[in-house]
Amino acid sequence: MNKAEITTNYFKYIDYLTRESNKYYFPIIMGVCTYKDVKKMRYEELLEVNRVANLKLNKEMYERVLSFGCMI
Secondary structure (H helix, E strand, C coil), X not given: XXXXXXXXXXXXXXXXXXXXXXXXXXXHHCCCXXXXXXXHCCHHHHHHHHHXXXXXXXXXXXXXXXXXXXXX
């Protein structure tokens, strides 16, 4: 795989993870909470946890972009 393919696959996977159908798994994958925690949450709490997971994902993506920018 070349860099362009890896980048394309990475963003496709990020898009897949952040879809509405994955709202139960996304916070777990991002390390925000455990599956046990998700099972106990009300819907409103789950939406808030998903927002936190999204913020964490964005932060990690920005950090990666900045770290690659410093390497050039």
